[in-house]
Amino acid sequence: GINAEYGARVQSTHTSTMKSPSTPSAPNPLVNYYLAAFNLLSGVGWMVVLYLLISHYVNGGNYSTAYENVGGVLFVVQSIALMEVVHSLVGIVKTPVMTVLMQVYSRLLCACVVTYRIPEAQQSFAFTTMAGLWAVSEIRYFYYAANLLGLSPYILLWLRYSLFLVCYPLGAGSEWLVMFTSLPYISRTNLLSVDLPNSYNFAFSFYYFIISQLFVWPFGLYIVYTHMLRQRARNLSSPEKEKAN
């Protein structure tokens, strides 16, 4: 009996509960409406991205030209997600800042840095799968918006906690490939890199930085995926099902 206690650990103050970004911290109705509008706008934005992506192919387009149709809107819509960091900093949303930063970081890196600057990345097939899977998983915005407006349709709950099962691994894989495809260009052009000597005595190699991220990505996926699995078990358990039905 005593041996079972060996497994117990001190609760770290860094354990994030990773509440959904829509969990408001104050019951101020104006803030709620703002957040609901924000989430709705983001959700609609991602639907537009998905629409542009699909229509590109429906009109006979090739994956190497998909970016021309989708890239601009993708950049804008993804940049809006930066506001989630502000919401957390200001405190109208309960999610800790570090958590939001990590969530937003991978998107910003892939969408606003890598794909934005690098032709090889834009023309890759992985770009299409990446953008498409992102758009599908952003159904979560509609789930948040509904919650903020007091609605909780079971279908949105189910989608929010089930789509990730497929979207996260395929999405992370696409992000990895997009980064991998970008390496030759970065190496050729020394993109976003700084060399010594300079008066700040600092050097940065974006090339090696991206390589380091290629190693980090599988661990990031593992962490996020297992977290979502736990959330799924918690949210889609039977009592909830009966309540929602």
Added chain:
Amino acid sequence: VSTQSTGVAFYPFVRMVKVVSKRSNRELGEIDLKTATTVNELKKQWQSKSKLAVARHRFEYNGVVLEDGKSLADYNIKDGDSLLFRDLGPQVGWTTVYVVEYAGPLILYALLSLRPSFIYNSSDVSKHPLGYVQLISLACWSFHFIKRILETLFVHKFSKGTMPLSFLFRNSAYYWSMGVLVGYFHNHPLYTPPNNVIQLYLGLALFLLSEVGNFVCHLILSNLRPAGTRVRGIPRGFLFEYCSCPNYFLEVTAWLSFSLMTSSLPGLIFAAIGGMTMFNWAVVRHVKYIKEFDGKEGREKYPRRKIFVPFLL
């Protein structure tokens, strides 16, 4: 028969207490107290029974954590009562952690100043031996961490004896990687010193002033607490009159001055990360002070002070 701190004239003898897991609510065992009357003696009994080191024990009774140095009577524990227990996991002493985490940057920076050929280009190294500013940087960096180690061994009075073992690796990873970050660039053959002496000597002067001031703060804090106790008092004098944690503030100014002196972005990064962490600590400490010294029941009232930056923040 004696008057205990609870004011009760007679305290019934406690022969046995039950130990219940806080996590699972299962009974883990019983402690046969024999002649034990203090928390320390209780923990020693549990250590021999459970084979868990005393430092890992966390006992709770009626929502209050049992503190070392107190007696069972202080908590009104009666014979046969249950105590909630949690295993805090492998622990390591604060002194050990501090010495290990500070030794890293000290040694790593010094090693980098030797310019090993597997890190730096040897032909560059031979063309650019360590310059004047680089030597000053080496001296200041080493001075800072030697000072920290000496303070850990001779000045600081820690309120808790141990922390979880994982913290040793987490903290060391931070300090050692900062040591490599700053050390790599400051010892680099292509290092560029600041282009004017004012920047150099102003930075150096501010650095030294900050180090001395930080040391004075540590002395004041240390003198607040008699050796071997965990007493907390209101720090007074010097910059403590103007903010709760001038020691953290002076640490940040030391590193900002160091970055100015060496014209260094890595130094600034180190200052920024450390500064943000210390700011968080300062807020927590400030809140603790205000809560503890609320002016009621004969306690002092904590004076109005800023948190981190004198006069400002």
